[in-house]
Amino acid sequence: MIAATYPNDDARWDAMRAKDRAAEGVFYIGVRTTGVYCVASCGGRPLRQNVAFYATREDARAAGLRACLRCKPDLNRETLRWAVGETSLGLALVARSEAGLRLLTLGDDAEALRHDLEKRFEHARIVSDPEGLAADLKAVADLVDHPGQALDLPIDAQGTELQKAVWAALREIPAGRTASYADIARAIGQPTAARAVAQACGANPLAVITPCHRVVRADGGLSGYRWGVERKRALLAREPA
Structure with missing residues (x-):
């Protein structure tokens, strides 16, 4: 049975037109003219009369449809x-x-x-x-x-091994202190990787929690900050010396 959040075909059609990401995996859209099935957020724009809805991927395949190559409905979506x-x-x-x-x-x-x-x-x-x-x-x-305080929330940042190493090193910088990209590179055992460290800081998915705002240029000046240099300056000013 298709979830009650989308109780009828009109609701499912509306979710499809809105490219509703919350509907992904809740139901699937079959397109008769192309012979594929999709998730609600797919970029395709079929006509209403060419669309059928299915509760599962298995139902769509049983109807003779194949997975859309654009939206990849067979992926297991978290x-x-x-x-x-x-x-x-x-x-x-x-x-x-x-x-x-x-x-x-x-x-x-x-x-x-x-x-x-x-x-x-x-x-x-x-x-x-x-x-x-x-x-x-x-x-x-x-x-x-109070960016110097500990945060009692579990984190689940996803990245490459190098990125995770950089992010872990950033979390070791004490509040009120700063480090350069070269300092972080040395801390992770890759002293020539300052540029890669800078890229990992830019890719940090957890602002403030992973304190990339504590990374500065070698001369002590503020470097870039994904969320704005003024925010970086304000966060540093709020940390205890």
């Missing part, structure tokens, strides 16, 4: 719950997997933050859950106010 909240430095978006926080980004526009989330995790089921993530958002807002 679910990420997300929400946006206010902080003293603008908006924060958090996204959580079953294992912990996967993403924390900062910005000024909720829609832009959501688009960034969807671009980062294009094959995940993205479900808005502001009520369920209210405690996470409060903890993040408190952390932005």
Whole structure:
């Protein structure tokens, strides 16, 4: 049975037209003219009369359809719950997997933050859950106010081995202290990898939690910051010396 969230074909058609990421894996769309089945967020635009809905991939295949090469409906999609909240430095978006926080980004526009989330995790089921993530958002807002404090939330940052090593080294920088890219490169045992360290800092998915704002140029000047140099300056100013 198709989930009650999309109780009829009209609701499923509306979800498809909206490219609803929360509908991925809840039902599948069969397109008679192309002979494929898709998830709701697929970029295709079939006509209504050419569409049928299926509760499972197996049902779609039994109807003689094959998986769409564009949206890859046969992938096992994990679910990420997300929400946006206010902080003293603008908006924060958090996204959580079953294992912990996967993403924390900062910005000024909720829609832009959501688009960034969807671009980062294009094959995940993205479900808005502001009520369920209210405690996470409060903890993040408190952390932005006091970036030197410990955060008692599980994290689930995904990256390459080098990126994970850099992010772990960043979390070892004491509050109120800074380090250069070269310092971090030496800390992870790759003293010639300063440029790769800079790239890993730019790819950091957990703003403030993994404190890439504590990385500065070799001369002590502020370097770039994915979420804005003014936020970086403010975070550093809030940390105890």
